[in-house]
Amino acid sequence: MTTHAGTDAVSGISIAIPLALLAVLSGAVAVETGFVAFGKTDSRLASPELITIRPRAFSYREPAEYFRNGLAVDAPKRDVNVATPLYIMKFQTTRGEYQQCVAESVCVPPEDQSGEPAKDVPVTGVSYDDAVRYAAWISKRTGEDWRLPSDFELAYAAADRFPDDALGVDADETNPAIRWLADYEREARRSASVDPRPQRKGSFGISETGLVDFGGNIWEWTLTCNRRIDFDKPASAEEPDAETCGIMIASGRHRSPMSGFVRNPKGGGCSVGAPPDNLGFRLVRHPTFVQSIKDFTLRALADILGPTTRAQTEQNSNEG
Structure with missing residues (x-):
C-alpha cells in the first residue's frame, strides 16, 4: 500500500x-x-516582423582593434553559452517604416540614395543617431522596448552569415611584410560591390537562423563602441559606452568603425579599411x-x- x-x-x-x-x-x-x-498599452502601430534566436553555444571574435609591439593582431575569439532568446527584426528597417517616423516629424529624412524607390527597400543614408531616434519612436508607438543590437547580438543572430575579420597571421609573427600582405588580401575581399544600390528586402539571402539580408550591400549600425586595445599598455578600468562613444561599429560583409553622425559612408568617417556601401539598421526587442x-x-x-x-x-x- x-x-x-x-x-x-x-x-x-x-x-x-x-x-x-x-x-x-x-x-x-x-x-x-x-x-x-x-x-x-493599446498599440497604434504594428510591430515589425521578428525572429527568435534560440539559446545556443556561439563562438565570437571581439570587434576591437588589438595591437602588440606596434603591430595589429587578431582579436581574441571566445566561446559563449547564450542562455536567453534574442528577438530581432527579420528584415532591415525599410524606407516605408522609417518614413512613418519622418511623417510624424520625429525622424530626420534620410539622405537621398539611388536604387529602388519602393517602400520595401531597406532605408539607407541614416546615421547611428537617426537609428537611435527611430528606435525610441517605435518603442513609444508600439508600447514595446526596441533598440539597436550590440555587435555580439548581431553576430549571434547572423550566425553563418557573419564575417570573421581575422588576419590569420600568427600573433608572434614580426615580419611586417607578411602582415601587410595579409591585410592587403583582406581589404581586397572587402572591395566594393559591383552594384551597391539598395535592393528590395529579401534580395541577399537568409542565414541559418532566419535572419534575412545580412551581409548584403547594407551595413547595420550597432550599439558597440569601437575600441583600440594595446597589449603593451595597462588596461583601462573604464570602457566607453554607447552614449559617450563617438565611433560605433557598423557590421555587414565586414565590420566598419563609423562616426555616429555619418550617413554616407563614402563621404568619410570610416577609421580603417574599405567603407561600407550603405548604412542602415534593424532593431532588437527587449522581451516584456x-x-x-x-x-x-x-x-x-x-x-x-x-x-x-x-x-x-x-x-x-x-x-x-
Missing part, C-alpha cells in the same frame, strides 16, 4: 507541474493578446515581462515533456 501511495504522489506531482506551468502560460498569453486587460514568463514556461514544459514536445514548443514560440 505504501508503494502505491508513493507512486501515486509522484505521478500526481508530475502531472501537476506541467498543468501549473500551462496555467501560467495561458494567463500570460491572455494578457499579451489583450483577452485579459492588465494595464496593457509577459514574454519572459511565456518563454520560461515553454522551456520548462519542453524539459518536462521530452524532446518531441521541446521541438514543438520552440516552433510555437517562434510562430508566436
Whole structure:
C-alpha cells in the first residue's frame, strides 16, 4: 500500500507541474493578446516582423582593434553559452517604416540614395543617431522596448552569415611584410560591390537562423563602441559606452568603425579599411515581462515533456 501511495504522489506531482506551468502560460498569453486587460498599452502601430534566436553555444571574435609591439593582431575569439532568446527584426528597417517616423516629424529624412524607390527597400543614408531616434519612436508607438543590437547580438543572430575579420597571421609573427600582405588580401575581399544600390528586402539571402539580408550591400549600425586595445599598455578600468562613444561599429560583409553622425559612408568617417556601401539598421526587442514568463514556461514544459514536445514548443514560440 505504501508503494502505491508513493507512486501515486509522484505521478500526481508530475502531472501537476506541467498543468501549473500551462496555467501560467495561458494567463500570460491572455494578457499579451489583450483577452485579459492588465494595464496593457493599446498599440497604434504594428510591430515589425521578428525572429527568435534560440539559446545556443556561439563562438565570437571581439570587434576591437588589438595591437602588440606596434603591430595589429587578431582579436581574441571566445566561446559563449547564450542562455536567453534574442528577438530581432527579420528584415532591415525599410524606407516605408522609417518614413512613418519622418511623417510624424520625429525622424530626420534620410539622405537621398539611388536604387529602388519602393517602400520595401531597406532605408539607407541614416546615421547611428537617426537609428537611435527611430528606435525610441517605435518603442513609444508600439508600447514595446526596441533598440539597436550590440555587435555580439548581431553576430549571434547572423550566425553563418557573419564575417570573421581575422588576419590569420600568427600573433608572434614580426615580419611586417607578411602582415601587410595579409591585410592587403583582406581589404581586397572587402572591395566594393559591383552594384551597391539598395535592393528590395529579401534580395541577399537568409542565414541559418532566419535572419534575412545580412551581409548584403547594407551595413547595420550597432550599439558597440569601437575600441583600440594595446597589449603593451595597462588596461583601462573604464570602457566607453554607447552614449559617450563617438565611433560605433557598423557590421555587414565586414565590420566598419563609423562616426555616429555619418550617413554616407563614402563621404568619410570610416577609421580603417574599405567603407561600407550603405548604412542602415534593424532593431532588437527587449522581451516584456509577459514574454519572459511565456518563454520560461515553454522551456520548462519542453524539459518536462521530452524532446518531441521541446521541438514543438520552440516552433510555437517562434510562430508566436
